Amino acid sequence: MRIHVIGAHGKVALRGLPLLAAAGHEVVGVIRNPDYAGEIEKTGAEPHVVDIERLDGDGWKALLADTDLVVWSAGAGGGDPERTKSVDEVAAIASMDATPRDAGYVMVSYWGARRDHGVPADNPFVHYADAKAAADEHLRGSGLRHVILKPGALTLEPARNVYVGDDSADVPEGVEATTSRATVAAMIAHVVGRFDQLVGDGPGASREIAFLDGDDPLSEAVDARN
Numbered sequence: 001m002r003i004h005v006i007g008a009h010g011k012v013a014l015r016g017l018p019l020l021a022a023a024g025h026e027v028v029g030v031i032r033n034p035d036y037a038g039e040i041e042k043t044g045a046e047p048h049v050v051d052i053e054r055l056d057g058d059g060w061k062a063l064l065a066d067t068d069l070v071v072w073s074a075g076a077g078g079g080d081p082e083r084t085k086s087v088d089e090v091a092a093i094a095s096m097d098a099t100p101r102d103a104g105y106v107m108v109s110y111w112g113a114r115r116d117h118g119v120p121a122d123n124p125f126v127h128y129a130d131a132k133a134a135a136d137e138h139l140r141g142s143g144l145r146h147v148i149l150k151p152g153a154l155t156l157e158p159a160r161n162v163y164v165g166d167d168s169a170d171v172p173e174g175v176e177a178t179t180s181r182a183t184v185a186a187m188i189a190h191v192v193g194r195f196d197q198l199v200g201d202g203p204g205a206s207r208e209i210a211f212l213d214g215d216d217p218l219s220e221a222v223d224a225r226n
Contacts, residue, residue, distance in 0.1 A: 002026045003192065004067045006052065006095060007074025008045065009036040012108060012154070015185035016073070017043035023193055030063070030074075052091045053083075060098030069104040069195065070095060071188060072135075081127040088131035093138045101203070104195050105146040106188060109136050111167045111177065111210055113150060143204045147191050150210035151179035159183045163214025164221040171212065179212050186218055187211060198222070 003020055005013050008029030020027045021044030029040040032051050040047035050063065052074065064070060072095060076087040092107075099105055115133045119126040139146050150167050159182035163175050171177045187209065191198060199205045209222060216224075 001068040001192070002028070002066060003069045003071060004028045004030055004048075004064055005045070005071045005073060006030045007072070008040055008047070009033070010073050010075065011156070012181045012184045012188075013071075013073040014039070014043065015182050016071070016188045017045045019185060019189035020192060021045055023189060025192070028067075052095070053086050055091070055094065057094065057098065060094050064095065064098050064100065064103075067100065067103050069106065069192060070099050071106045071108070071192070073108045073188075075128075078125065078128040084127045085131050088128060089134045092131075092135040096135075096139055096142045096144060099142075099144055101143060103144070104199070105139060105142075105144045106191055106195075107136060107139055107146065107148045108184065108188070109148050109150050111150045111152040111179075111212065113148075114168070140204075140206065145195075145199050145201075145203070145205045147195070147199060147206065148208045149184065149187055149191065150208065151184045151187070152177045152212040154179060154181050154184070155213075156181060157213070159186050160213045161215050162187075162211045162218050162221050163216065164209060164211045164225050167210035176213055183211075183213065183218070187222075190218055190222065 009031045027045035029045040034049045037047035076083040113132045117129040119129040157180040
């Protein structure tokens with residue numbers, strides 16, 4: 001498959017690019033800063049430099065015209081409310097609208113993402129929570145075959161086994177509400193490799209996977225909830 005990874009220089013995407021390339025996919029790493037092109041090439045991906053905040057609808061369509069699958073792993077970092085909305089909501093939605101209807105889409109969201117997320121209005125995280133909820137909701141109604149991944153608080157630990165559960169419920173006792181970035185990268189690679197089996201064939205067919213660091217092998221945990 002030809003896969004466009006948006007936000008390719010992020011800490012999750014940089015771990016995912018070599019896994020996708022090693023699986024034989026043609027990977028395009030979309031980045032804003034040309035200084036990162038060399039790092040993207042070293043992963044086996046083709047760098048594509050563009051500022052996604054400045055792309056209009058035609059620009060997005062040109063970027064994604066030949067894609068088979070989009071992986072959204074971009075994020076503004078949550079510091080600036082306006083930029084958070086611009087990247088995590090507006091640009092994400094624009095990418096969905098421009099993705100060919102026969103292509104797939106994988107969204108990296110977060111554990112607990114939903115409209116009624118419960119984050120207090122005076123908590124700086126609320127801007128990110130609102131933006132991700134809006135983007136995820138748009139993806140659900142887009143008609144694209146898609147997967148929404150919902151990891152916990154991200155860490156820099158090595159890849160681990162997982163707990164796959166219901167992110168609308170409390171985290172079970174004994175399970176940490178964290179997910180290694182390397183595990184998220186492994187989940188992306190797993191989902192891409194089994195996209196048709198996990199999602200199905202119909203327009204808008206979807207799967208949501210909420211996962212934390214845990215005790216179960218990743219593939220077994222995902223397949224058990226299929």
